[in-house]
Amino acid sequence: MIFSNLRTVEIFAIGNELLVGQVLDTNTHWLIRMVTGVGARVTRAAMIRDDYDHIGDEIHAALRRGPRLILTTGGLGPTEDDLTLRAIARALNLPMHLHPEALEMVRRRYAYLATVRPNFSAELNDARRKMAFFPEGATPVANPNGAAPAMVLDTRSEHPDGVTTIVSLPGVPDEMKTIFTTTLQPVLARTIGAGGYIERTIVLDKGDESRIAALLRDVQAHHPTVYVKSRGQMLEDGLHLTVVLSVSGSDLLAIREEVRRTEEEAILGLRQLGYTVVRVLES
Secondary structure (H helix, E strand, O other), rough: OOOOOOOOEEEEOOOHHHHHOOOOOOHHHHHHHHHOOOOEEEEEEEOOOOOOOOHHHHHHHHHHHHOEEEEEEEEOOOOOOOOHHHHHHHHHHOEEEEEEHHHHHHHHHHHHHHHHHHOOOOOHHHHHHHEEEEEEOOEEEOOOOOOOOEEEEEEOOOOOEEEEEEEEEEOHHHHHHHHHOEEEEEEHHHHHOEEEEEHHHHHEEOOOHHHHHHHHHHHHHHOOOEEEEEEEEEOOOOEEEEEEEEEEEHHHHHHHHHHHHHHHHHHHHHHHHOOEEEEEEEO
16 A cells, blocks of 8 residues: 555644744745655644644644644744643643753753853753753653754544654754754654655646546546646746646555556546647656
């Protein structure tokens, strides 16, 4: 089977700055591509205000849907409105504790910064210590590029395995990306595993999208694991009609073969309809 419904992910970008238009949420787009790239599937993504009730409502609703992994970004910093971990703890009725390992991560970061910035204090004041308070049962994950550790917490849910893992990442894109690609990898391996994603774009000369609808419906029916979608797309040499084939899964060889067979059938049908295939792009 190319796709397992056990490897599902929901993503929540948390922060008032996102919802008033001060900051563009690029984190979610990046995470979706990373998750899809290992053959898992994002079933929901949302932006949430820095609000206990809003965050709690989304966490409860997600656990009822039962994804294997929930990724949150934002709200891990030292200020009072950075309340993601407290909101998760409140939603799950868990006490917050000062986590010794997380505190050591924070201490090391500020000690390092004191060595490279003139007149910078390494003192662990209350605001800095706040970043080491975690819900009971949670585990910190080192942040190589920042002060706030990420958090991992396993909790009961409606997932078929009975467990959803919540991972909270910083909102700073550089920190979030570095954690995801380095220190978080063991958590990702045990939750959504390895795999791959293939996307092939059949570029056509200009044409009427409605004329190929029936063909693509048949192609989709013959290859249900591949997502088949047509759209007008502006490429470097102008506007084209394109047919995009995408598939993800844990068996990279299997998904490559399936997308190849889908591509062959689609191109044959398109040519029979009188379309010219300009080129095929892979990503």
